[in-house]
Amino acid sequence: MTWQATVLTLFPGMFPGPLGTALAGRAMERGLWSLEARDIRDASTDRNRRVDDTPFGGGAGMVLRPDVVDAACAAAIPEGDARPLVFLTPRGAPLRQSLVRDLASGPGAVLLCGRYEGVDQRVVEARGMIEVSIGDYVLSGGELAAMVLLDACVRLLPGVMGAAESAEEESFSENLLEYPHYTRPAEWQGLRVPDVLLSGHHAEVARWRRAQSEAVTHERRPDLLTSKQRRDPAPRAPLH
Ligand code: SAM
Secondary structure, three states: OOEEEEEEEOOHHHOOHHHHOHHHHHHHHOOOEEEEEEEHHHHOOOOOOOOEEOOOOOOOOOEEOHHHHHHHHHHHOOOOOOOOEEEEEEEEEEOOHHHHHHHHOOOEEEEEEOOOOEEOHHHHHHOOOEEEEOOOOOOOOOHHHHHHHHHHHHOOOOOOOOHHHOOOOOOOOOOOOOOOOOOOOOEEOOEEOOHHHHOOOHHHHHHHHHHHHHHHHHHHOHHHOOHHHHHOOOOOOOOO
8 A cells, every 4th residue: 555645834846855766756656655745825714825923922933823734734634544643843752763663654644844933832732743853953944854754754665675775774773773884895995894794604793783783872872772781881892
């Protein structure tokens, strides 16, 4: 079945953008997923097609109106549609691979992209939106964040990645970052590939990779580790 993405945005022309090329683009051509970008402005009943208004309580900027966003959701989500509704916002929970996996294993997703100061919180709550942030920085709109989320989901859909691009052993497939990669030549500018990788000894390679994963996660992302892993660090492997 086709995984269905609907994006609610003030800039539908930004889509599919980069999602129309490479892995995601080929998957779309093959019918493994579909993308519909809908203009939130089409839901405005204002004669000037306005979608925003000034914030109650004062302050700079404009806020997307709840009635307009609600009407845009109603028009985009047919009766019985089980897809989760995700609002991209810096106030949201950080995007994690676990959410990506959950979304990719479902029927698809409806994504709401904010602009200006954001969206009236009442419609976010009334519609039970999942609030998701792609990082601790502020973008000018939710469109690039929606593309990030969609790219992460689409690559996990059955049939999208070939054996050459397996997701089984990559960063976050457990709670670890991935080990480093090397390819030919075995020596480049005087720098040799770690000997173990040339040994042909699969168990040794697997052990070395695991140690590298644990070491880099301890060093760069200790927040990903369980408290037990944090207490009992793996024997330090030199980081490459
Ligand atoms: N006033 C908001 C705040 O301080 O949280 C920022 C609004 S931002 C200029 C406009 C829109 O960009 C947001 O409504 C959201 O949809 C999107 N956006 C910005 N940064 C984001 C992020 N880190 N993750 C997800 N969406 C983001």
